[in-house]
Amino acid sequence: xxxxxxxxxxxxRFAFLMAAVGSAVGLGNVWRFPYLxxxxxxxxxxxxxxxxxxxxxxxxxxxxxxxxxxxxxxxINAMKTLVRxxxxxxxxxxxxxxxxxxxxxxxxxYSVIGGWALKYIELALTGAFxxxxxxxxxxxxxxxxxxxxxxxxxxxxxxxxxILIVAAGVTGGIERAVVMLxxxxxxxxxxxxxxxxxxxxxxxxxxxxxxFDFSEVTPDTVLAAIGQGFFSVSIALGAMMTYGAYLDxxxxxxxxxxxxxxxxxxVALLAGIAxxxxxxxxxxxxxxxxxxTFITLPIAFGTIGGGVLIGGAFFVxxxxxxxxxxxxxxxxxxxxxEEGTNIARKWLAIFIGVLAWVAGLGTVFSFxxxxxxxxxxxxxxxxxxxxxxxxxFTTANLIMxxxxxxxxxFAGWVLTGPQVAEALHAGDKPWFRLWRFALRYxxxxxxxxxxxxxxxx
Ligand code: PHE
Numbered sequence: 001x002x003x004x005x006x007x008x009x010x011x012x013r014f015a016f017l018m019a020a021v022g023s024a025v026g027l028g029n030v031w032r033f034p035y036l037x038x039x040x041x042x043x044x045x046x047x048x049x050x051x052x053x054x055x056x057x058x059x060x061x062x063x064x065x066x067x068x069x070x071x072x073x074x075x076i077n078a079m080k081t082l083v084r085x086x087x088x089x090x091x092x093x094x095x096x097x098x099x100x101x102x103x104x105x106x107x108x109x110y111s112v113i114g115g116w117a118l119k120y121i122e123l124a125l126t127g128a129f130x131x132x133x134x135x136x137x138x139x140x141x142x143x144x145x146x147x148x149x150x151x152x153x154x155x156x157x158x159x160x161x162x163i164l165i166v167a168a169g170v171t172g173g174i175e176r177a178v179v180m181l182x183x184x185x186x187x188x189x190x191x192x193x194x195x196x197x198x199x200x201x202x203x204x205x206x207x208x209x210x211x212f213d214f215s216e217v218t219p220d221t222v223l224a225a226i227g228q229g230f231f232s233v234s235i236a237l238g239a240m241m242t243y244g245a246y247l248d249x250x251x252x253x254x255x256x257x258x259x260x261x262x263x264x265x266x267v268a269l270l271a272g273i274a275x276x277x278x279x280x281x282x283x284x285x286x287x288x289x290x291x292x293t294f295i296t297l298p299i300a301f302g303t304i305g306g307g308v309l310i311g312g313a314f315f316v317x318x319x320x321x322x323x324x325x326x327x328x329x330x331x332x333x334x335x336x337x338e339e340g341t342n343i344a345r346k347w348l349a350i351f352i353g354v355l356a357w358v359a360g361l362g363t364v365f366s367f368x369x370x371x372x373x374x375x376x377x378x379x380x381x382x383x384x385x386x387x388x389x390x391x392x393f394t395t396a397n398l399i400m401x402x403x404x405x406x407x408x409x410f411a412g413w414v415l416t417g418p419q420v421a422e423a424l425h426a427g428d429k430p431w432f433r434l435w436r437f438a439l440r441y442x443x444x445x446x447x448x449x450x451x452x453x454x455x456x457x
Contacts, residue, residue, distance in 0.1 A: 008170045008335065013251045015171075016243065017259060018178040020065075022324030023239050024264040025185065027113055028232040030318050031293045033268040034275045036228055038286035041216035042208040046272075048222055050265060053229035056446040059438040060235050060404050062257040063411035066423050067095070068244025069253065074336035075099045075238035078245060088414050095406045099238030100333055102399040104352075105391050106237060107329040108359035111162065112388075114322035115154030116294060117315055119144065124311030129302030134284070137299045141291065145367040155360055158319075162326040163353035166334055167346040170246055174327055181320045188317040189267065192274035195310065201280030208286060209272050223453055226446060227396055233264050236403040237395075239328035242335055253424055254431060267321075274314075278304075293318070330356070363388040397451075405447040412440035 010016040037045050071078020076096035083092050123129065129137065144150060165173045196202060234240055244253070275293075278300035279286050288296050301311030334348045341348075362370075366388035375390055376382040382390055411420060417436065426432035 008246050010243075010246050010248065011171050011175060013248070013256070015175045015179060016247055016251065017256060018182045019174055019324075019328070020234075020240065020243050020256070020260045021263050022178040022182050023234045023243065023328035024232060024260055024325075025182075025267045026232075026234075026321045026325030027110065027117070027318070028228070028325075029264065029268040030271045030321050031113070031117075031290075033228060033232065034272050035287075035289055035292040036224055037209065037272060038276075038279075038292060039289060040221045040224055041213060042286070043210050043212040044214050044217045045221055045225055046209060046269070047212055048217070049225040049229060049268075052222070052226045052446065053233065053261060053265060055438055056226060056443045057229040057233045057235060058257060058261045059435050059443050060230075060408050061233050061240060061261060062253055062424070062435060063407050063439060064235055064240045065244035065247070065253050065257060066420065067407065067411060068241035069247050069249070070423050071241075072245050074245070074339055075241045075332055076336050077339050078241060082410075086414060088410070092406065092410050092414065095403055095410060096238065096241075098399055098403040098406070099236060099241065100336060102395050102403065103237040103239065103329045103332050104356060104359070105395050105399075107162075107326060107333075107356045109363040109388055109391050110322065110326055110329065111159045111356065111360050112151060112155045112363040114158040114319065114326060115151060115156075116144075117318040117322055118158055119150070119154045120294065120298070121312055121315040121319060123298070124301060124315050125308060127308050129298040129307065129311060132299050132302040134295075134299060137295045137302070138291070140298070141295050148364055148368045151364045151367065152361070155364060156357065158323070158326070159353050159357050159360070161323055162330055163349045165323070165327050166330045166353075167349035169345060170331075174331065177327070178324055181324055185317055185320045185324075186267075188313050188320075189270050189274065192310070192314060192317070193270045196274050196277040199277040199281045201282070202277040204280040205273070205276035208276055208280070209269075219453060227400075230400050230404055231396055232268065233261050234325070234328060236400040236407065237329065238332040242332040243328065245335075254426065254435070363391065401447050401451045405444060405451070408439050408443040408447065412436065412444075 010019070067082065068075070068078055071081045073081065076093070079093050079096035082088070083090065123140070128140070132140065165177045167173065168176070196205070230236060275297065276286060279292075279296060282300045282303060284296045284299060297314065298311065301307040301314070304310065330349065330353060333352050334345060337348050337352065338345055366386035370387060373387065374383060374385060375387050376385060382393060385393060420436070421427060421432060424432065
């Protein structure tokens with residue numbers, strides 16, 4: 001079969017790994033992980049997070065990349081092929097559809113938050129945080145998000161960057177961007193973490209992150225950790241499946257997935273190591289929630305020597321992390337439409353990007369014009385949530401667990417042992433047996449429990 005579109009194929013294993021790590025490392029690591037750890041008591045949360053990521057998220061990550069490489073197309077079409085070849089029930093097509101719909105929704109709100117990160121580069125570099133008190137920083141943030149026009153501008157810039165990269169193609173765009181941006185991100189992060197070791201609050205921060213106090217662990221802590229693991233390694237939204245579809249047969253998926261998950265966790269930890277010493281050195285609150293990055297840190301940046309540069313570097317890092325994740329959300333959708341039309345990728349990237357932009361307005365308005373609008377209230381569920389909260393909640397707590405569960409079941413129970421052993425070139429190695437056990441038993445049990453607990457609570 002000839003492909004009607006530009007070739008979609010990683011030119012090296014390194015390119016694939018950088019793209020996949022770029023997808024995994026995102027707002028989830030630098031913004032969400034530290035504040036969740038802060039809210040959930042630090043060390044114990046981090047330990048549970050590491051354990052559940054290893055036992056649940058990693059096996060699903062391996063499966064998702066594998067399904068992509070077996071189906072060799074975008075998630076929807078890859079699943080069509082796999083369902084047909086295996087004479088499986090059509091319900092499994094939901095893995096593709098759920099992933100694509102989820103990716104679109106996440107892209108729509110991710111671009112808005114990514115826009116904040118870009119805006120904060122400007123604020124940091126122009127010295128806007130100088131002398132900020134807690135109240136002043138909170139006021140800065142509140143006045144920024146209450147201005148819909150300004151949020152739209154930064155959302156637009158963020159999406160335009162994302163579209164530009166995806167429009168240029170897999171090798172010409174995504175690959176070129178990630179092999180440049182990911183090393184930059186690691187350098188910035190390592191520099192910030194090293195700098196943090198010189199801060200007076202470093203010791204306290206380490207105790208906070210690595211002292212395991214299980215007295216504060218509740219079922220909620222475990223659920224938050226599992227959910228964060230899913231989001232953070234980018235499973236269940238078709239991103240990894242799509243990247244797997246572009247992967248050469250001779251690259252080891254098991255090794256790659258371990259590399260991706262380990263690096264993702266290391267980045268989250270380094271982000272914590274960079275952030276918490278600042279927080280403790282200035283006597284700020286580690287458990288200040290989503291505002292940790294946009295309110296608490298600016299106070300520190302406004303006070304320390306060289307804060308303009310350090311703050312600027314931090315928000316560049318956050319923006320880079322966000323863009324390389326956003327491209328992995330746009331790519332699966334573009335790839336899917338590309339497979340069904342003759343329209344050039346460039347136009348598809350723009351068209352789908354604009355749709356995500358329009359959908360993203362709902363998130364923009366959730367912070368201002370529609371701040372009092374609670375879309376689900378009349379149904380008696382998610383009553384206090386804004387539209388943004390509803391989108392975030394339904395993707396992270398409904399779509400992602402369901403699609404993740406289906407991936408585990410499909411790869412673990414529908415595909416046969418010999419079939420997956422061949423797809424992974426695993427023979428009968430011990431890690432393969434361990435993986436299959438985790439996939440068939442531990443992951444479904446874990447996911448069903450997040451799910452049940454979330455529905456019940
Ligand atoms: N892993 C990304 C983050 O941590 C988010 C993401 C999820 C990206 C799923 C793509 C697919 O921010």
